[in-house]
Amino acid sequence: MSRLSSANLELAKEIISRYPRARSAMIPLLHLSQEQNGYVTREAMSHIAELVGTTAAEVYGTASFYEMFKFEPIGRYCVNICRSISCHLLGADDLLHHAEEVLGVKPGGTTSDGLFTLEAVECMAACTEAPAVQVNYRHRFRVATEHFDQLIADLRAGRLADEIPEHGTLARVRQHLPADKAAGNVDPGVPVSPAWMEAAS
Amino acid sequence: MTDTANPTEQSDAPPPDPNAVQVTINGVAHTARKGQLVIEAAADAGHYIPRFCYHERMTPVGKCRMCLVEADSGRGPAVTVSCMVPVAPDMKINTESETTKRMQEGVLELLLANHPLDCPVCDKGGECPLQDQAFSHGPGESRFIEEKRHYEKPIPISELVYLDRERCILCDRCTRFADEVAGDPLIHFTSRGNNTQVNTFPDEPFSSYFSGNTVQICPVGALTAKPYRFKARPWDLEQVETTCTTCAVGCRTVVQSSRDELLRYQGVDNDSVNWGWLCDKGRFGFEAVNSEARLTAPAVRTGNSFASVTWNEALDQAVTLIKSAVASGGASSVAVIGGARGTNEDAYAWARLAHDVIGTPHVYSQALDGLRSELLDLPRATINDAANASTIVLLGPDLKEELPVLYLRLRDAAEKRRSRILEFTPRSTGLSKYAWKSILVRPGDEVEAMRTALTDPEIAAQLASGSVVVVAGKANLASIGGLQTDALLKLLDAAPNAKVLPAYRRGNVVGALQLGMTPGSGGNYTAKILADMAAGAMKCVVLVGVDLVSDFPDSQLVEQAFASGTPVIAVDTFLSPTAQRANVVLAAAAVGEKAGTVTNIEGRVQTVAQKVTVAGTSRPDWMIAAEIAGRLGTDLGFRSVDAVTEAIAANVPAYAGITPAALRATRDGLCAVPAPARTLPPSGVEVSAREGWDFRVLVTRELYDLGVNNQMSPSLAGLPRGTRAGVHPADLERLGVADGGRVRVVTERGSLEVTVQADPGVARWTVWLPFNQPGGRVSDLLSSSGPVNDARIEKV
Amino acid sequence: MSTYPWAAGFVAGDRPQIVTSRFQYEDSYTLERYLATGGYEGLRAALAKPAAQIHDDVKNATVLGRGGAGFPAGTKWGLTPAGKFPRYLVVNGDESEPGTYKDRLLMERDPHQLIEGCLIACYAAGLSQCFLYIRGEMALAHERVGQALNDAYAAGYVGKNILGSRFSVDIALHWGAGAYVVGEETALIESLEGKRGEPRLKPPFFPAAIGLYGQPTIVNNVETLSNMPWLLRNGVEAYTAIGTQTSPGTRMVAVSGHVKRPGVYEIVNGTTTFRDLLYGDEFCQGIRKGNDLKAFVPGGGSAPWFTPEQLDLPFEGRLVGAAGSMLGSGAVMVMDHTTDIPKAALSLTRFYAHESCGQCTPCREGGTWLERILERICDGHGTESDLDLLIEVGTSICPGAFPHASSSKLGLEATPFPYKMTTICFVGPSAYAPVHSALTLFREEFEAKLTKRTLIPVTAGH
Numbered sequence A: 001m002s003r004l005s006s007a008n009l010e011l012a013k014e015i016i017s018r019y020p021r022a023r024s025a026m027i028p029l030l031h032l033s034q035e036q037n038g039y040v041t042r043e044a045m046s047h048i049a050e051l052v053g054t055t056a057a058e059v060y061g062t063a064s065f066y067e068m069f070k071f072e073p074i075g076r077y078c079v080n081i082c083r084s085i086s087c088h089l090l091g092a093d094d095l096l097h098h099a100e101e102v103l104g105v106k107p108g109g110t111t112s113d114g115l116f117t118l119e120a121v122e123c124m125a126a127c128t129e130a131p132a133v134q135v136n137y138r139h140r141f142r143v144a145t146e147h148f149d150q151l152i153a154d155l156r157a158g159r160l161a162d163e164i165p166e167h168g169t170l171a172r173v174r175q176h177l178p179a180d181k182a183a184g185n186v187d188p189g190v191p192v193s194p195a196w197m198e199a200a201s
Numbered sequence B: 001m002t003d004t005a006n007p008t009e010q011s012d013a014p015p016p017d018p019n020a021v022q023v024t025i026n027g028v029a030h031t032a033r034k035g036q037l038v039i040e041a042a043a044d045a046g047h048y049i050p051r052f053c054y055h056e057r058m059t060p061v062g063k064c065r066m067c068l069v070e071a072d073s074g075r076g077p078a079v080t081v082s083c084m085v086p087v088a089p090d091m092k093i094n095t096e097s098e099t100t101k102r103m104q105e106g107v108l109e110l111l112l113a114n115h116p117l118d119c120p121v122c123d124k125g126g127e128c129p130l131q132d133q134a135f136s137h138g139p140g141e142s143r144f145i146e147e148k149r150h151y152e153k154p155i156p157i158s159e160l161v162y163l164d165r166e167r168c169i170l171c172d173r174c175t176r177f178a179d180e181v182a183g184d185p186l187i188h189f190t191s192r193g194n195n196t197q198v199n200t201f202p203d204e205p206f207s208s209y210f211s212g213n214t215v216q217i218c219p220v221g222a223l224t225a226k227p228y229r230f231k232a233r234p235w236d237l238e239q240v241e242t243t244c245t246t247c248a249v250g251c252r253t254v255v256q257s258s259r260d261e262l263l264r265y266q267g268v269d270n271d272s273v274n275w276g277w278l279c280d281k282g283r284f285g286f287e288a289v290n291s292e293a294r295l296t297a298p299a300v301r302t303g304n305s306f307a308s309v310t311w312n313e314a315l316d317q318a319v320t321l322i323k324s325a326v327a328s329g330g331a332s333s334v335a336v337i338g339g340a341r342g343t344n345e346d347a348y349a350w351a352r353l354a355h356d357v358i359g360t361p362h363v364y365s366q367a368l369d370g371l372r373s374e375l376l377d378l379p380r381a382t383i384n385d386a387a388n389a390s391t392i393v394l395l396g397p398d399l400k401e402e403l404p405v406l407y408l409r410l411r412d413a414a415e416k417r418r419s420r421i422l423e424f425t426p427r428s429t430g431l432s433k434y435a436w437k438s439i440l441v442r443p444g445d446e447v448e449a450m451r452t453a454l455t456d457p458e459i460a461a462q463l464a465s466g467s468v469v470v471v472a473g474k475a476n477l478a479s480i481g482g483l484q485t486d487a488l489l490k491l492l493d494a495a496p497n498a499k500v501l502p503a504y505r506r507g508n509v510v511g512a513l514q515l516g517m518t519p520g521s522g523g524n525y526t527a528k529i530l531a532d533m534a535a536g537a538m539k540c541v542v543l544v545g546v547d548l549v550s551d552f553p554d555s556q557l558v559e560q561a562f563a564s565g566t567p568v569i570a571v572d573t574f575l576s577p578t579a580q581r582a583n584v585v586l587a588a589a590a591v592g593e594k595a596g597t598v599t600n601i602e603g604r605v606q607t608v609a610q611k612v613t614v615a616g617t618s619r620p621d622w623m624i625a626a627e628i629a630g631r632l633g634t635d636l637g638f639r640s641v642d643a644v645t646e647a648i649a650a651n652v653p654a655y656a657g658i659t660p661a662a663l664r665a666t667r668d669g670l671c672a673v674p675a676p677a678r679t680l681p682p683s684g685v686e687v688s689a690r691e692g693w694d695f696r697v698l699v700t701r702e703l704y705d706l707g708v709n710n711q712m713s714p715s716l717a718g719l720p721r722g723t724r725a726g727v728h729p730a731d732l733e734r735l736g737v738a739d740g741g742r743v744r745v746v747t748e749r750g751s752l753e754v755t756v757q758a759d760p761g762v763a764r765w766t767v768w769l770p771f772n773q774p775g776g777r778v779s780d781l782l783s784s785s786g787p788v789n790d791a792r793i794e795k796v
Numbered sequence C: 001m002s003t004y005p006w007a008a009g010f011v012a013g014d015r016p017q018i019v020t021s022r023f024q025y026e027d028s029y030t031l032e033r034y035l036a037t038g039g040y041e042g043l044r045a046a047l048a049k050p051a052a053q054i055h056d057d058v059k060n061a062t063v064l065g066r067g068g069a070g071f072p073a074g075t076k077w078g079l080t081p082a083g084k085f086p087r088y089l090v091v092n093g094d095e096s097e098p099g100t101y102k103d104r105l106l107m108e109r110d111p112h113q114l115i116e117g118c119l120i121a122c123y124a125a126g127l128s129q130c131f132l133y134i135r136g137e138m139a140l141a142h143e144r145v146g147q148a149l150n151d152a153y154a155a156g157y158v159g160k161n162i163l164g165s166r167f168s169v170d171i172a173l174h175w176g177a178g179a180y181v182v183g184e185e186t187a188l189i190e191s192l193e194g195k196r197g198e199p200r201l202k203p204p205f206f207p208a209a210i211g212l213y214g215q216p217t218i219v220n221n222v223e224t225l226s227n228m229p230w231l232l233r234n235g236v237e238a239y240t241a242i243g244t245q246t247s248p249g250t251r252m253v254a255v256s257g258h259v260k261r262p263g264v265y266e267i268v269n270g271t272t273t274f275r276d277l278l279y280g281d282e283f284c285q286g287i288r289k290g291n292d293l294k295a296f297v298p299g300g301g302s303a304p305w306f307t308p309e310q311l312d313l314p315f316e317g318r319l320v321g322a323a324g325s326m327l328g329s330g331a332v333m334v335m336d337h338t339t340d341i342p343k344a345a346l347s348l349t350r351f352y353a354h355e356s357c358g359q360c361t362p363c364r365e366g367g368t369w370l371e372r373i374l375e376r377i378c379d380g381h382g383t384e385s386d387l388d389l390l391i392e393v394g395t396s397i398c399p400g401a402f403p404h405a406s407s408s409k410l411g412l413e414a415t416p417f418p419y420k421m422t423t424i425c426f427v428g429p430s431a432y433a434p435v436h437s438a439l440t441l442f443r444e445e446f447e448a449k450l451t452k453r454t455l456i457p458v459t460a461g462h
């Protein structure tokens, strides 16, 4: 039973309330479910379909478009190695091969202890700090092979636990939109010009 | 006087058409319509632009890129997506330029790159747009030598449809259809880029009533229909245009056959009715015609067994039964029921036989499942009237279940914001979620609900603004139609200019009613006839293609009627549960085996065609009627089916001029509508609550049921959802029963144990049951004597 | 010239700073620091004047879009159909173009500057609600912007009656989930509507006319909007005093690859040349190990390549366009003489093939096909005909002449931008650009990898 927990259901409703159309909350809700279970479960997708008013087929069709969503469990740490041009020029291929040997898995694979999933990914916006690596979408820069070994060791030893949360948790800070401070959603169906424009003109 | 111009000065040039747009197509001037897409304008000018994703009846998406051409709107030739871009004044369109050709060749080569090219084993081979356009616009060979995309070969995405993702070219037609036309977005693109594929949600099949359309519009062989897979090659098929008679919408289709066997129905795009769509029941129901179980010769019962006999013997026996009945009890001791499943010619011939030759007034073509025939005298709306009305009032059955393609047309009207739907229903319908207002009405409260609704200023204002079309039909098999018609009359008083689109269900019931399969003066309706039969007052009853045992919502009455031993003559295509109770069974020709005309709910008369020879020696109903008339001493003069059509045109005012010749001359048929008159009488029934029976019974039909044709079509036989009950969650809670729990529904007639679902779409204090489904016969619970049926629900 | 441990990659110099002025502070992302350094004063100044006047200022300053197209923000804000409301602002923080990063730094290091920029845009262009779309893989940016929004709401800078005025607008933080194409503005809108990030067709779906929920929508890049507070605080003159008339102000450029000191630099627009950038002391200080420069990509992965011949071109859109490439997203990737050109091209082409949304045929099929051919060539299984096939497949994506730089060595005239395309968006053509550049400028490197074996094409069966 991995629909959204009652706590997350409350969060989900808050997120939905930030958009004029519920369906806009689709991706944030998928992240929420991935945070809950480490991956996006079928039940969660059906649940999200109910919440945003569509079918599970449409939720899955949308979710599967985006690479961060996983549909079966993966390692606690998703280790992404950038292979795009700038990192490629500065030895990303060697780093990837090294990582394959150190972790003993090919890209897409998960170590038997369930700790690491290795991925070869595209540009992670750190091109001047090549070769770049992300662990659960947190950057590591200019990663020489020895740095990589250190990184893996630290993760294994749990030394980075408070810096890098488990896979699924994207941001540890959530936006909260206090009702009393919010301007409120603007319904696309209601053709009103903003107050300050009238004031201006 | 100066302002009166001298005629010779007046230019006689016609005023410029505001909707005309002057363009040049391949160097030739052409007048296009404002807002018209380049791809359509080019077609009008005789230049077919190849396309895959574009479909006239769906929003263009411009994804496949096959239709790219060069067009110059002043800034030089630009790559233009002809399926997305409308014509502009002085646009120079070039569908043949070097660049255009190069783009089309390029796109085709790319489409073929990952295509398996398994044309020889593909259902689509020979009628495949990809194959055809590869010949006409393609480079001929693919230089793609890499490993192709691989997927598990065809996977079933529903009971009826298979998907081969290797053949798919991702044109977004099926997925757009499912979402935009059917409103069942159960198939969708998944994954991304080179891995994009069409698929359903894991273990949630594409169970749409309209799934077959995706097979028809798939431009490759990716989607195939279970009933047709590997049955034939297109070049072996012969086809003729006809009309679907599965329900009374009357969708235009072509029927295709090979070696004298029906193989496939395909929707035909006609503006008035179905826009090219069909429901799956209409598309695949033809399987019953090919069934081994068909009656191939007349049969006579001796004791409990039937023996095939020659037509001579059968007809002699039938005529003897009728004659002796007339002799012993007078003409009015004979009754004729049915005629709604055949053609206009069948119905007319039987009406003439019953009224004029036998001379009985007891003639009717419905089995308590439609409103009174006077409904047809009200100002009639066409489907297009309804789909363009400012307000559509729904006062009848769930159209998605009973008249599926009408549901599509009205859904489109609401979705495209042309119309507002105001619905009165005892249970949420397929259209409820598109309705402007959907009012739940407990059976029995129809009139009251209408009265209150009409006092709502918002509703009054809506009804007063623009055209109103009422779709009126029988919403509940467990109460009399009078309740519905009384509400209708109230509404018509409030909206005097409203037109009515009658929601009758059976294939040609409107034809039958308009052509005389209605009671003469002093004549009775089916229920009364059955009661008289049970009381021994009837001496002979003729059942023309009507299965009372399965279809009449009062099984006890039907049972008593047959138990009375009244001689029965049945005309049928199968030895149906009803036919089995007859003394003489006359084998009737089925759809596709006989020509003629039918009349849909609009009154639109369209042709049906014979495509294959009849099963065995079976005969069209009209011929059987003519034979019997002859043996009773009257020559109806019907030598051919056209002769009957001519006779109808000559004798039935509404059908004046609707001759075979006139029909051949039209695409969309001709409407036969009686002069409007308010002949529909108030029913005057009152419904009163009864102690201890706190639930009202609501019985409705679902698309798939135990009907003989449904069950004789292997692809559809397994689709009925089964008997269950639906009760409002609040009532269920009061009963202390959980959603999905078992209950016993008890009426005065009997009781039935079923699984109950909490259904917020059901009116309070109402128990909903689907009719004629496997797992519990609902008609055992129903009485046709009172205005409504009441029930108790007991926990088990 | 200095760097900061908390802003890895960023290199400051003694040049005008418009958007990076706070990077020197470790706590630059906090509301306290922001307020202490002139934060929200631009907004305050704006609210004191009529919206139309603020819009004019932005027009007169010609703030060029920094997301890739280089379209003036002020002009774009004026493209919404008169009288059609409501209008929305969608902030494009999906930064994913190979070689590009600056938006990430701006979001991580100065989120309030971005928020203030959003508010100024909403006020000036009459945009009623703002959605800030951050790339999914940028966890830190997400946290920093989220915190900044929470603080700004609490302090009354965002939301209802901002700074006590009639100006009220919400900013909702939204985040993606890994799809480069979503950076394309119409795909961004689709994604924000909770759908697959498939670009819409233009026409008819120009966001300013038919955007989010079918309403007029302004899509602006993070850096573009981050310029607004400074502009409003210092005025149009001060802004246009920097850079050239056609390209005023500064812009952030990431230089990566084989240079001595790769980094993100805020450079003066229009005047700085590529030679300055690659060899200048305050910039990259030359090619690593004193190697020779072989080629460089001037404007993000989808830009056609330049060679040393183009080094003296200034960082100016029109001139670069005429020379056969584009400035795009402000990313320069440098390749020295040791670079394996076919492999570099493969890396770029694979990116675009992999990021194709898949809805239109030429990109979905063509991109992957190009990638497969390149792979084969790099693995030593390519044939002579493969080189022509690359151009043939490319021509199915971009019919007609494709832009490229001039080369006196090869006796090539430059073919300027733009190109024709059979695709819906630029991802398809971008898969071809590196192939075309590499083959045009370095064909011999491909030929060196070919085998002599020939392969037989399959013909369409019927």
Ligand SMILES: Cc1cc2nc3c(=O)[nH]c(=O)nc-3n(C[C@H](O)[C@H](O)[C@H](O)COP(=O)(O)O)c2cc1C
Pocket: C064, C065, C066, C067, C068, C069, C070, C071, C073, C076, C092, C093, C094, C095, C096, C097, C180, C181, C182, C183, C184, C185, C186, C219, C220, C221, C222, C224, C225, C425, C426, C427
């Ligand atoms: C394939 C593709 C990817 C793009 N990615 C981005 C991006 O990551 N960030 C961005 O700001 N603009 C991106 N753009 C440009 C946007 O479509 C849009 O022009 C820009 O966000 C407008 O903002 P600006 O006018 O402030 O530059 C991309 C365009 C294309 C065709």
Ligand code: SF4
Pocket: C181, C198, C199, C355, C356, C357, C358, C359, C360, C361, C363, C364, C423, C424, C425, C426, C427, C428, C429
């Ligand atoms: S060009 Fe590529 S990414 Fe762009 S719309 Fe077409 S398939 Fe999608």
Ligand code: FES
Pocket: B050, B051, B052, B053, B054, B061, B062, B063, B064, B065, B066, B067, B068, B081, B082, B083, B084
């Ligand atoms: S038919 Fe126009 S793009 Fe497919």
